[in-house]
Amino acid sequence: MDRTTGQVPPTDQALVAPPAGDPAGPVDTPPPDADPLAGRPRGTIGRLRIIGSLVVVACYVVAAVVGPILLQYDPVATDLKARLQPPGTRLPDGSLAVFGTDQVGQDVLAQMMQGARVSITVGVATLVLAGLIGVTAGLVSGYFGGWLDAVLMRLADVQLTFPSILLAIFIASILGPSVVNVVIVLSISNWVTFARVTRSQVLALKERDYVDATRTLGAGTWHLITRSILPASIAPILVVATVELGHVILAEASLSFLGLGTPASTPSWGMTIANGRDYLSNAWWISTIPGIGLAILVISFGVLGDALRDRFDPRLRSM
């Protein structure tokens, strides 16, 4: 047993992720053919994937923050002279509709940037809320075990054996459309992933020598959880959060598409896409272009999550 490099008893290896912040080290230069999945891009390509997807995400964030300031979007305004104009049209008021206009003469690009604001806000807020609930549940469950662990994990099992979109649709239909409600609904259907990842981290970490050492020095439960265990669990939690962010944005768009997401005053991409459905034959751009925008963002989060996971924690592939 090579404790100098492994640092983990072999029995734990299935559960333990490499310690947080463990730099590129061995991950960067795998021995050829050691891993059955060898050829998953790592090293330089892995870094390129991370940088590339981060750049795309950054563009969206900038567009979401700055866009609505530059291109005013008023959800209730109508301009009948400018309705259903194809992309690249010069509108009567002199502005250029790069992505065309919708059925009430609104600029689609302006709507998309406003939608990016809504979608990203909802996504991040959901992750924070679901993360808080999930990580707390996972910490408590993994650290204390016992009946609390049993109850929480049974609850997680039940939720996983239930299609989450159904739960979201049902709760959203009762609560009614609002940004806050969407965040609540999506958090309820997403806490489980965080709880499971955190729990498996805690289970592995609490047996580690450094935690024992801290305990021997007289650290209390609170100190052990917040100072010893939680910091070492952060890396996998962040990886999961990145992957989940794409899923949450998709789920929000689906709810809004069904009319159960954000209200008409704060239109998100899903709603713009739904509105364009009635005009498919004469104005294809209303549905199609926001959809491409949404797909690129979700794909970027997917690529970023995959790359981060391969780099920091390949074990999470099965989650």
Add this chain to the structure above:
Amino acid sequence: MTAYLIRRTLFAVFVLWGAVTIVFLVLRLVPGDPAQLILGSDATQEEIAQLRDQMGLDRPLPVQYGKYLSDVVNLDFGDSYRYHRDAMDLVTERFPATVQLAVVATVIALLLGISLGVVAALRVNRLTDRLVSVFALLSQSMPSFWIGIVFILVFARQLHLLASGGKGGLDRMILPGITLALPFIAILIRLTRSGLLDVVHENYIQTARAKGLSERVVILRHAVRNALIPIVTVTGIEFGKLLGGAVIIETVFAWPGVGRLLIDSISARDYNVVQAAILMIAGGFVLINLVVDILYGYLDPRIRLGR
């Protein structure tokens, strides 16, 4: 095996009970009067009073819960106020259409997913493999409702090849079927590919190679079989998810299944039908999971002994 069967059945019942309880709690604990919520703002005072009485809203919560449970066990969700018919009947009428769509999607996904996964594994790290991986990433990340719309635009509106919606023959099922199948195809590709690459280092594969069999025969005859075992479980779970995902796809393609009934009933605030539809889909989902668990117990004895 009997103990395993009992354990899985009890868990299935437990999950169903959980779903029923969640539906009950959400309807009761949301701020406001549930009767008012169900009937909407144009309801008269008498109608509200009648429904309050029928739901037993003036009685204590545990009593209401008991009555609700017995109603659910008897599949009695009351009448749909839109159609003036039993809510459960409406749902069971629509259920076959949804199952049909899910079956078509599953068949498409199995055919495409497994073959693409095998192709990727045979050509690992080459261009074909990369293209298949990109395809898997795309089909997983693109919003399904948007893909559906693009399919309608391209295949129905522009090329006039396939019908865009409504119920009918197989040609009307192709577009919704593929749309619904896409995320599942992505999962199958990854599972088949990694499953194959996992077993290629096993001894029996070495033996097959040592016998002088061609790589193709080694993979197709010896490796694929073992890689297929996890696909049974995933197919079961994903089939259930397809029932849920069908809610969105049915709306896009105007497919007259339970999902579309659910969304229509939500916008009409026909909550008796909403409850019946949700619990019906959940029930189907749980039942399929149970069947898969049992099948899996037969296929792989390690599972039933392990837990």
